[in-house]
Structures are given as structure tokens and as C-alpha cells.
Amino acid sequence: MQSGTGTGKDGPDRPSRRAWRRKRTGSKGSRLTAMRERAEKRFPVITHLLSHLISVNVFDSATRLAAQTFLTAVPLLFVVASIAPAALRQQFATSLHDTFGLSGSSNEDLAKVLLGTDDPSDQLRQTTGAVSGLMVLLSATACSRAMQRLCERAWSMPKAGARVAAWRWLAWLATWMLMFAVQGDLRNGFGLGLWLGVPLLLLGQIGIWWWTQHLLLAGRMPWLPLLPASLLTGTALTVVTFTASLYVPRALNHSLDKYGSLGAIFTLLSWLITLCVIAALCITAGAVVAREPWAARRLGTPGLPGTPPDRA
Template sequence: MTTRRRAPLFLRPSWWSGRFASWGASARSAAERAETRFPVVTHLTARMISVNIFDSATRLAAQCFLTAVPLLFVVGAFAPKAVRDQLISSVSAIFGLTGASQDLLEQVYRATDDNLREATGLIGALMVLLSATACSRAMQRLCKRAWLVPRSGVRIAPWRWLAWIGVWLCLLMIQGPVRDGFGLGLWLAVPVTMLSQILLWWWSQHLLLGGLVGWRPLLPGAVLTGFAVTALFIGSKYYMPRAIDKSLTEYGSVGTVFTLLSWLIVLCVAIALGVTTGAVLAREPWLARRLGDAGPRWAAAEAGPRGRADGDG
């Protein structure tokens, strides 16, 4: 009489179903313990999902590429030669353009100088400036999502979009000497770039949120964004020249466009992560106590004059 040999445990479906059930229970238990011990992880994950980080960052990058970049060419066409040369230097420093790619940028600016000035005129230049506010509006939507500002009932003055574009252009003009450490090297360029980026994103959040969030709660997001942007700028100094030169050699100017757009997407993802993470951390009890924030101010903004009158009564 022959006896049937039993299959090994790991080949039995019942064994695997039991193991999967055990692993699932362990994962749920670990997640519950993490939520209990580190609630900030849960809050941050939920906020990232609500903000839709990659979608928001891609939209922001697209608006920068379609509206802000044409504005640079219009400014270069109407600005004096010294300002145009400084703009070329700053754009080259930001994107890490060297060699053939930098020569291409200079050729584009010189070729479009007189033609673009004649074609657009003053009215056209103003229209380009107004269309560039799409970039600031996209940035504003990102900040409002990160801070859970309600869409309805809160009005933020449109002049803030133009102000953000204007300050952004002024800071862009000086990025060339800043990235060079004012001629003293990287040891000065890194802290100056980091400090300027922290101040920029601290002020940007306050401006685009219309003062609905106090200055101190905005500081964590400004610091995180400043660190992330500075790290990308340093990395781009070593990576972007090779990537752009390779794409320029293999695909021509079209390859350069895709490389720059990819870099913009990565930059906008870093900005979105920094702002959103800072908004979550600023509302955590252990940090909110130190920041001394009284809480969100859009409830009063939504109430309006009637709400303030009721409160005074």
C-alpha cells in the first residue's frame, strides 16, 4: 500500500492565506502604533493626499514654463543691455547653463531683442505680464490647499499676484552674483542662497495667503522649502550642464526644452512638499505652542462684518 506524501507547508494555499492574514494584522498593528506615537505622520500623509502634491506641482511647473518664461524674454527685450546681460547671467546660473546651451540662450535673446519689441509693443508686454499671474495664482492655490483655506468665503486681493511676480523678477536678476557668492565662492553662495530662499518663501506664503496665517506658523514651511530649493540649485550646478548638453546634442533645442521642463517639475515638487510639510508641522501641538499661533484666521474672514459685529455684541 502506497502512502501519499504531503506537500511542504509553503506550497499549501492554506499556509499562505494564514501568513498573509498574519502579515496584514501585523501591518495594521504597526500602523496603529505609529499613528498613536507619531500622529504627525498620519496628518502629513492625509495632507499630502488632499493637496495632491504631484498634480499641483506639475500644474505649477506648467504655468511657470508657459507664462513666466515668456515674461523673461519680454523683459529682456525691453530692458537696457546691462539688465539683459544680468538676466542672461542669472538664468544661466539657475539652470546651470554652460557652453553650447549658454551660447544658445544668448543667441535667442539677441535674435528676439528688436523683433520681439516691435511685435509686442507696450500693450502686448502688459498682457504678457498679466498672463504671468497664472503662475502666482497656481502658487496661491497650492498654499491655500496646504493650509486648508476654504475656497469660498475668503477673498484675497488680486494685486498680490502682480506683487509676487514683481519681487520674483527682481530676485531673479541678482541670482547670478548670489550663486557665485559675489565672487568669493561656494562657501558664501550656499548660506546666502539659503537665507534668501527662506525669506522669499516666508514672505510668499504670507502674501499669497492674504495674511490669513500669522508670520510665525509660516516659518517651518519657509525653512523646509528654502533648504530643498537650495539643495536643488547646488545639485543643478553639477547635473544640469551635462544633461542639457547631452539633450542638445542628441535632440537639438527641443531636447533642451524637455530637460528644463523636467527640472522645473522637480523644483515645484520640492516647493509643494516644503510648504505642505511646514503647514502640517506648524499645526502640531508641540510646535504650535512654541510658535504661539492663535489658529487660522479665515473663520473671521468668512464671518465678515456681520460676524465681527455679532462678536462685538
Template sequence: MSHLISVNVLDSATRLAAQTFLTAVPLIFVVASLAPQALREQLLNSLHHVFGLSGTVDEELRKTLLNTGDPSDEVRQTTGFVSTLMVLIAATACSRAMQRLCERAWSMPGASARVAAWRWLAWLAAWLLMIGVQGSLRDGFGLGLWLGVPLLLLAEVFLWWWTQHLLLTARVPWLPLLPGALLTGAALGVLTATASLYVPRALNHSLAKYGSLGAVFTLLSWLITLCVVITLCVTAGAVVAREPWAARHLGTPAPADSPGPRSGDTLEGGPRPNEPPPE
């Protein structure tokens, strides 16, 4: 509990959810305007499998992603190389938010941008790929749920294992990161499997009653729920990996000593700078 308080779960989760939303919406328009038809259909299929979309929301998403007009249509006119580049640069804010979460969970200082910059883009590309193939994974590549569910769970666990290792800039060995990956992959697998029971109805109701702002609120609420679960699981995994019985088997490195006060800091009840200690 003390570690969860130090990580500040709600603050971290809310920031991550906001950055995810601000990344996802522009990227959907970029994909809709520049990606080939097969890729757009694959993305739409994955979103259907993840959220079970139907009704008005499904129609709006299909209209956006499967816009098959000529290159002079409105979306293609407003999206070019420069705007795509700007969207990708802005999207790294989501990667940075996830990196800060991992560093807080493991009580580590922030990595320098020179070391971490390429990792932000690599993480973003991996997650875009995962979202694109999630529909095929869930369906077991046409063989059914008996194969799809285990495949999706393994993919989630591996992706979260790799995510921590990548964004922590390899400062933590692989094995200590496994508890967090198992917890996060299993929890998100359950949440995404049950999303179709709530998300489609909530989105359609919000869109019908409050318009697009209602749908935005519903989607953000769902993203915050997902990000709270991610924050709890990654943090709990770091705590478990540092328990003595687990640290012996996983080879968890000892936590770095907390830095002392910086120059100019004062401690409560202690001497001030340039002030002799009391006799």
C-alpha cells in the first residue's frame, strides 16, 4: 500500500488515459487517410473484437476507417506527410507517460531522452501492430476461441514483459519483470473479454443522448479504468519481485539507495545551510 501511494495510482492512470486518448484519435484519422484498404479493414475487425461495437458508433467508425473516396476527399486533403509526422511526435507523449509509470513502479530516476527516444517510437509501433492483429489473435486465426484465447493471453503477457524492459532502458533484468507482465496481461485479458458487455451499449447511449461529447466521456472513463488496472498490476509486480522469496529466484537487483538532500535543501528540525550545528 505504501508503494501504491508513492506511485500515485490515480494520477498516473489519469495521465496515461488522457495521453492514450490524445494519441488514438489522431492516429485513427492518419490510418483512415493513408493506410491501404486491407489494413483499415484489419483495424476495424480488431476494434470490433475488442469492444463488440454496434449501432451508431459502429457506423461512424466504419465511415471513418473505410472512407474509400478518391485522394481529393476531405480527410486526405487535411492529412499529409507533415501532419502525420506531427501526430507521431505527439504520440510519443503516451510512450513517455508509460515510461514514467514503469520508473515510478520500480523507484527509478528518469532515463535521458537520448537513450529513451527511439524506445518511445518502438513501443508505439509494437502496440499499433498488436491492436491491428488482435482480432485475428482472438479468433485463433480462424480456428476458434480454443486457440485464440491462449494466444491472446500469451501475446499480452509477452508485450507487457517487453514493454517494461524496453521503457526501463534495460536497467532491470528480464526475470524480475515477469510478475508484473503476468498480472497485467491476465487482468487486461479479462477486461477486454468483458468489454463487449458494457462498452457498446454505453457508447451508443452516450452518443444518442449527449452527442459526441458523451461518447468522449464514456471512452475516457473506460480508458481510465484500463489504466488504473495497468498501474496497479505493474506496481504490484514490482513489489512482488522484490519480496525476499521472489528476489532469490528471480535475481531482482536491490533497490538503489534514496538520494540525500540536495544542496540548499533543509530538513525539518535540522540546521540550515551555512548555519553551524547546535552545540
């Protein structure tokens, strides 16, 4: 009979096995820790990015932004259909159709909402336009504030004063409406084809995201450090925009046919969340890259040794 602390024919007894397992687990943990430290030394930007994504709470910020965008976009459709001239309504309809490749019931519903009728005596249109206009004024600044909070979190900045930021919220919304109105023409290269449309849309996306950060950060960050985030965001959203026609039309038509308008709402909100998550990730990643020493010295990112002060 073997003692409790001895060894049997089949190897170590139970206490010895436990000690052996603890030793083996400890050695694995040490190896993993060493590997992590080596990775942090070789690729510090990845470590900084992961920690910053957690501190910014990207997915929560993106979900809030998507919800506010949806609450602004829905009444905006009614405003456009109620008070905008026919040419501008057609421009919005063309941009939506070309961007998402809409067809079938979703395209018909879009035409009803945006194009409607041109009868000036339509009291329902006038009433709807007034109510929707008020809703847009109430909700549009919430969307702008959500985007501003995302930019401030990505750049670890305090909130800007309402007196400084108020006009920027409206300017940002108006510029994005204009950008969306011409997006269909940019995508088609003003009728010349995708060979011109793709670079034009890419440049437009990069430019508006570059300007968005500078505007909503109230000029507290110079232009050059904002470039990496605008390049990442503009490129990613351009790619996603061109692939939207592969998914959005089918999903919308299926939701409309099976669940009605409520299904279309969930589909659009899901797509908006996807776009906002991509934008939030890219803005945050760009802010991390701009603060890495090798990039900060070239871009003049403020707040780091050896970099010039804020020139904004």
C-alpha cells in the first residue's frame, strides 16, 4: 500500500500532481507574460489602441450616435419631402438610391416619402413639414453633440462650452446634409463613371471627416494631427458605402415584406450602428496613431515632448 505522499506505479499521487499542474500553469503564465511584454515593446501602438478603445467605450458611443442619427434622419426625410424644392428632393432620392442600391418596395417607399406630390395646396404636406421641421431642430443638435462627445473622448479632451460649440452643431449638420445630397453625383463621377467617382467620393469622405473633427473639437487640435483619423475613417466608410448595395436592398425588401415598416426600421438602425461603429473605431485609432512619438513629431501633435504647442 502506497503512502499518501509517495508515488505509485502510475506516477505521482494526487498532491504531487496538483503541484506539478500549478508549476506547469505558472510556467505557461510566465511565457505568456513575456510574450505580451515583447509584443508591447515591438508594437506599442496596438497596446495603446486596445487600452484607449476600452477607455473611450467605443461601442457605447457608436450606438448612441447611431440612435441620434436615426432620430434626426427620419424627420429630415419628412422635412425634405414637405418644404424642399423638387430638384433638391430628387437629388436626395438619387443619392439614397445610388448609395444603397435600393430596388423593389424599399425604392417605391423612398420615392413616396421624398418625391411625393408638388401640389402647393396639400395641407397635409405643409403640416407635416412644420412638425417635422420642429423635430429636426430639437433632435439635430443631439446628433451633433453625440458626434462631438465621440471626438472629444477619442482625443481625451474635456467638453467644449455650449456657447463655443452651439453654432458648430448646426454647421456640422448642414454640411453633412449638403454632402449627402451630392454623394450620388460624386459616386457616379458626375456621370463619367466609377473610375472618377471612387476617388472623388474617397476625397470627399476624407475631407469631411477631417473638417468634422476640427470643427467639433472647437479648433483645439491642429489640422495635421487629425489627418490619420480622417484617412482611416474616410477610406473605411467609402469601402463600406460601395459594398452597401450587396446587403441593404435585400435586407430592406425582406424586412418590409415580412414585418412591414417596423422591420425596415430595425434594418436601417442596424446598418447605422455598423457605420457608426466603424467611424468610432477609425477616429479612435487615428487619435492613437497621431499621439505615437514617431507620428507626433511629424504631425506636430500637441501635448508631447518635443512637439510644437497647439496652433489652432
